[in-house]
Amino acid sequence: MARRRSFLSALLRGGAPVLASATSELSDEVADPRAPALPALRRVAGPVDAAARDGLLLRAARFVALIPIVYRLLAVPAAFAVFAGSGAPGLLPVSLVVACAVALSLFELGWLVRGAPFSPTVATRLLTLDVTFAIGANLVVAASVPESGLAPAGEVAVRYLLGTVALLTLALGVGYGAALALATVPLHLAMDWLGTGRVDVQAAFAGLGRLLGVLLTAVGALVLVGLGTRLALAYGIRTGRLAERAVQHRRLHDTVLQTLEAMALPGSGDAERLRRMARAEATALRRYLESDSGGESGPLAEKLGSLAAEMARDGLRAQLVLGELDDETLPEVRQLAVRDAVREAMRNTLKHAGTDRVLVRTEERDGGIATTIRDHGAGFSPEDRPPGFGISESIVARLTEVGGTATVDSSPGGGTRVTLWVPKD
Structure with a gap:
């Protein structure tokens, strides 16, 4: 077993290459902004295995x-x-x-x-x-x-x-x-x-x-x-862990939780329909766990088409109006963000709007791709119903992470319009 010494001691003995020591010793407490400065520095200078080197850090x-x-x-x-x-x-x-x-x-x-x-x-x-x-x-x-x-x-x-x-x-x-x-x-x-x-x-x-x-x-x-x-x-490690945790929470909210809520809706269907919904969700979740990107490949139009078919099984009929977009128009990460935000908006329509129809339109606008999800359902008042997890995390935060924007316009009896925009470059 390699001899372990404090990071500060190893640094003075070995010079700059010790900066490449493995980061497994760095806990979340080190970077907690609420932690006092001196204890944080002591943790940073704590024991490390100087023989374990990260190639990128060494470079x-x-x-x-x-x-x-x-x-x-x-x-x-x-x-x-x-x-x-x-x-x-x-x-x-x-x-x-x-x-x-x-x-x-x-x-x-x-x-x-x-x-x-x-x-x-x-x-x-x-x-x-x-x-x-x-x-x-x-x-x-x-x-x-x-x-x-x-x-x-x-x-x-x-x-x-x-x-x-x-x-x-x-x-x-x-x-x-x-x-x-x-x-x-x-x-x-x-x-x-x-x-x-x-x-x-x-x-x-x-x-x-x-x-x-x-x-x-x-x-x-x-x-x-x-x-x-x-x-x-x-x-950086702490921020990455928090971001990964947010992604996992968002994924659970957008899949398992949404499906369970849909099953619990009045008149959600017979046992066979519930089994189909559970089977479809299990298949989608397995595909996500086995995929590096968390979704299927292909252009945005195909992703939205698959999403419309998925929502149709739950009883929501989506009319797609898709602009002519090149396969290389958007990076994969932005396509997935748009698709998952659209899914959340459509599930909100299914649960809250009191309608089984929704219009999804994509077009090039302002140097990017705009996607609009429009329903003519019950709508809501933003003042009376502040954004919850679904809007703030599954829609707004998801678009913000890839450099885009998301706006939600709604009024009681006037339906809801969700507008997503992501840059092309």
């Missing part, structure tokens, strides 16, 4: 490394501009170092933003090359630039080294970044010996403080990004 986690790479692309040329403007000797070797630094950073940037899957092996090789170049660039500058120009020239190579410390910290964890920062002490001593023939131990340790500052900044950024990402994932 996204690599973009954290963009921060130090972009820093180097800005800081190294800026330091070179200061060096060149000072008139100090050693322009040629420093120019070559800058050219290689920019080329390597651009290559790493392109590798990060490319569309190919993340490769840990290639990432390890690039980081090894990056560290090797960072150390080598400082040694080359120290060995090739005269002592009078060593200070501004060395700043060019040091800027790249600062970015590498931050890069290792974000990509591999605090341990790697700290190790490179400590390695700069003997590096600085070697640079002193190559550039001046002397060794300044005090200056070597003084430069370490700057690198530790970069290390702490990178650690802070890693913690903030890590906790923020986990909290965002927790909110």
Whole structure:
């Protein structure tokens, strides 16, 4: 069994890839807006299995490394501009170092933003090359630039080294970044010996403080990004669960509950008719459970035609007036939303309107598809009868989820008109 540690500890040890840890540990309580902030953060930083990785999250986690790479692309040329403007000797070797630094950073940037899957092996090789170049660039500058120009020239190579410390910290964890920062002490001593023939131990340790500052900044950024990402994932998971629960509630309301209510209506029919209704509903529910999309394929016209036949078995005769719509006019998810909203409107007619006839019309309108369900039944007053679950959830909410709208117009004795609209694109 893989060893489990807190998310914060794993993040500091393993760097950005820990952001891809499996999200099974994130409960609804983490993202509950009513929960106090500190307990929520403690849950976010709670135990995780860092070995369980989500491929999509792992691919996204690599973009954290963009921060130090972009820093180097800005800081190294800026330091070179200061060096060149000072008139100090050693322009040629420093120019070559800058050219290689920019080329390597651009290559790493392109590798990060490319569309190919993340490769840990290639990432390890690039980081090894990056560290090797960072150390080598400082040694080359120290060995090739005269002592009078060593200070501004060395700043060019040091800027790249600062970015590498931050890069290792974000990509591999605090341990790697700290190790490179400590390695700069003997590096600085070697640079002193190559550039001046002397060794300044005090200056070597003084430069370490700057690198530790970069290390702490990178650690802070890693913690903030890590906790923020986990909290965002927790909110996303909670929202997804709530949305799935709403879909299931809506499905039960639109199928099983509606059928049971229809069976309970006075004069609903003999036992054979009730058996047919139950059999049809069981078949439809089984098809929904076995289907990825929750409905049959085919254009909207076919879906509405099947729906009219389904309602006819329950005693509601629907007249369909369907415009000429291309098969690709609407995405499948919007077709299903329209069909299920129409079903709810027709069932409301069957239960409440006191009529067995309804008109369903579809047409292109205002850059989308409009569907109107009209009956001349009893109607109702919206003030006296506020929308219940059927209207607010099965009709309005369903259309809103796919970018559409739904309106219900009714008056006592004037029937009811339900108008659905969804965009084509």
